[in-house]
Amino acid sequence: MARVTTKYVCNSCGYTSAKPLGRCPNCQAWNSFEEEVPSVTGGKARGGGAGGYGGVTGGKLTALSTVGRREEPRTSSGIAELDRVLGGGLVAGGVTLIGGEPGIGKSTLLLQVADSVARAGGTVLYVAGEESLEQIRLRADRLGVTADIQLTRDTRAEHIAALMNEHRPALCIVDSIQTVTVEGEGAPGGVAQVRDGTSMLTRAAKETGTATVLVGHVTKDGTVAGPKVMEHIVDTTVFLETVGAFRLLRSVKNRFGQAGELGVFEMRGEGLIAVENPSAAFLAERPVGVPGSVVAATVDGQRPMLLEVQALASKTPYPNARRVVVGLDPRRVDVVLAVLERRLDLTLGGLDIYVNLAGGLKVPDPGLDLAVALAVYSAVVGRALPGNVAVFGEVGLAGEVRSTVASQRRAEEAGRAGYKRLIVPPGLDGHAGVKSVEEAVGVVWQTAKA
Numbered sequence: 001m002a003r004v005t006t007k008y009v010c011n012s013c014g015y016t017s018a019k020p021l022g023r024c025p026n027c028q029a030w031n032s033f034e035e036e037v038p039s040v041t042g043g044k045a046r047g048g049g050a051g052g053y054g055g056v057t058g059g060k061l062t063a064l065s066t067v068g069r070r071e072e073p074r075t076s077s078g079i080a081e082l083d084r085v086l087g088g089g090l091v092a093g094g095v096t097l098i099g100g101e102p103g104i105g106k107s108t109l110l111l112q113v114a115d116s117v118a119r120a121g122g123t124v125l126y127v128a129g130e131e132s133l134e135q136i137r138l139r140a141d142r143l144g145v146t147a148d149i150q151l152t153r154d155t156r157a158e159h160i161a162a163l164m165n166e167h168r169p170a171l172c173i174v175d176s177i178q179t180v181t182v183e184g185e186g187a188p189g190g191v192a193q194v195r196d197g198t199s200m201l202t203r204a205a206k207e208t209g210t211a212t213v214l215v216g217h218v219t220k221d222g223t224v225a226g227p228k229v230m231e232h233i234v235d236t237t238v239f240l241e242t243v244g245a246f247r248l249l250r251s252v253k254n255r256f257g258q259a260g261e262l263g264v265f266e267m268r269g270e271g272l273i274a275v276e277n278p279s280a281a282f283l284a285e286r287p288v289g290v291p292g293s294v295v296a297a298t299v300d301g302q303r304p305m306l307l308e309v310q311a312l313a314s315k316t317p318y319p320n321a322r323r324v325v326v327g328l329d330p331r332r333v334d335v336v337l338a339v340l341e342r343r344l345d346l347t348l349g350g351l352d353i354y355v356n357l358a359g360g361l362k363v364p365d366p367g368l369d370l371a372v373a374l375a376v377y378s379a380v381v382g383r384a385l386p387g388n389v390a391v392f393g394e395v396g397l398a399g400e401v402r403s404t405v406a407s408q409r410r411a412e413e414a415g416r417a418g419y420k421r422l423i424v425p426p427g428l429d430g431h432a433g434v435k436s437v438e439e440a441v442g443v444v445w446q447t448a449k450a
Contacts (some may be wrong), residue, residue: 008033009191014229030202034191039101060438065127072256075170075211079115081265081274082109085238085249087257089209090171094256095202097177097231100217100240101225105247105265106215107131109240109272110173111139111149114214118147122170125163125210129155129179130423143271157182157197168208176215177230198230244360246281247272250301260301276369279306279417280358288387292379296371297392297410300363303412304406306390308358311375316352327357328372329364336395342436343399346380362427368405369395370423373437385444399437401425 008020011034013027020033034063064435074089083089086096090142091112100106111334114124126149128136133151152163157180164172174180178189180197185194198214205212214234231237237253249263265274273282283306287293292311297304309328316322325333340346355372370393392410394402398409403425411431414422423440426433434440 007036009036009050011191013030014191027074030368038191045246046291057383058145060448061094073262075117075122076120077113078120079109079113079272079274080115080276081263082249085251085252085261085263086236087254087261090213091235091256092170092209092211093206094236095198095205095212095216095234096238097216097234098238098240101242104240104242105272106240106266107175108143108267109161109249109265110175111136111143111145111214112141112271114149114171115143115145115147117171123167124149125167125169126153127160127172127174127180128153129130129174129176131175140288142269145405151333154346155179155181155188157200161200164201164204164212164264165207170212172201172205172212174212174214176217177201181318181406195233196344198233202233222396238413246275246278246359256303262301262303265285277304279413282307282361288356288385291382291384294371294375294385295414296368297390297422298363298365298367298368298404299410299414300361302406304409306413306417306419307361307363309371310354310356310376311372312354313348313351314354314374314380316350318352320353321348321350322354322444323353324354326355327356327360327362328368332369334373335397336369337376339395339397339399339437340373340376344377344441346377348376348380365404367392367410369393370401370437371439374423374440377441381397383445386421388443390414390417391421391423391440393405393423393425393434395437401434401436401440403427 008017009025010027010029010032012024012029012032015024015026019032021029024032052232058280072091072093075093076089077083092235098106114126119403128151136151154160160174177194177198177278180193182190182196182200201212201214226265228290228391231253235253235255237248241248241250245266247265247267249265251259251261253259263270263280266275280390283295286308291358292438294309296309298307323334337348337353341348355376371391373395374391390406396402407428409425411422422431423444424431424433436445
């Protein structure tokens, strides 16, 4: 008789252990281990039959040169910002996992997508695992959804796969994957249920050519709850997060496009509305002519944007001056401050320095170094930058200004927003770059006098 070995799996990251642990050594989650009993395997599968592999023969091999080339067809979601994040739209047979905090707008966004696809002539299957059909109807009325979407409360994975095979919908939305159950696999939401349910729905999506979207719960750290293998099974993983008054949809994995794309939305009464010009939105409240304010051209993921870097300097009442950084890498800001003291003879020892990336974003971009340097210098000397200047560039320990990734796209975004003068590293076509922080300071305030 085969021996059954019990193992324990962390429901946060998928780490396995021979015994339950109070704290996961991989993701540091507490009380996250669940018991999982693997299926009993016969002796032949363990190599007891003929040959070293129990008499099992290999499958058919296919040469790469004989495989045809096929571009997967895409369907527009009806929302340009979402299509950007997905790499051009919903892919037939592709599976997308969307995560986000409760109440952030995942169901709202997907109901808008379902309405758009259905009005374009496609059949939409909506699996409501967490809400009643009446609740969905109320939300649809609030959003102005008029298309006829097919709803079901049946969350058994086998039945959902059968519905996909029978009706061949253009889009299937499962809200959420943690409510999907697989027969004989334990309690809903468990490690085995989420993993096997995702695998079964993914297989059905590939067989029927249905674009499938799975809604996933998130942990306290903001990652998708459940075994990490779930993210490896799906084709695309995106996260919806809150930044100030906006919602950001960020792609972290995409087999059919470029990962790192970013979409910006605003929550209104009629649903999530795409922000077509994020740079203008983030700079809408920027004060003009105030010392310590600099417009920086940055790249978040793959998207260039203009953001405001703010700095404030004040005399400290404490023995040790304070350094407060919000939205930027504090270690890089410390390096920039050291360069200002050493290379520009700027006295900062008796000053509290506050540096903020306005708008609530957190961007670990080395290209913001030069903007931080100019913002701090402006705040200390009390001189504002001219209103038509945008800045980007990395600052080295010798005070040199280094080139950054996506320089051309940053410059194009600044030009599109109306910033005619760029303080940038050397080597960018059409722009006279600055080689050092000292040169950048001179160029900025010479421009101010002109």
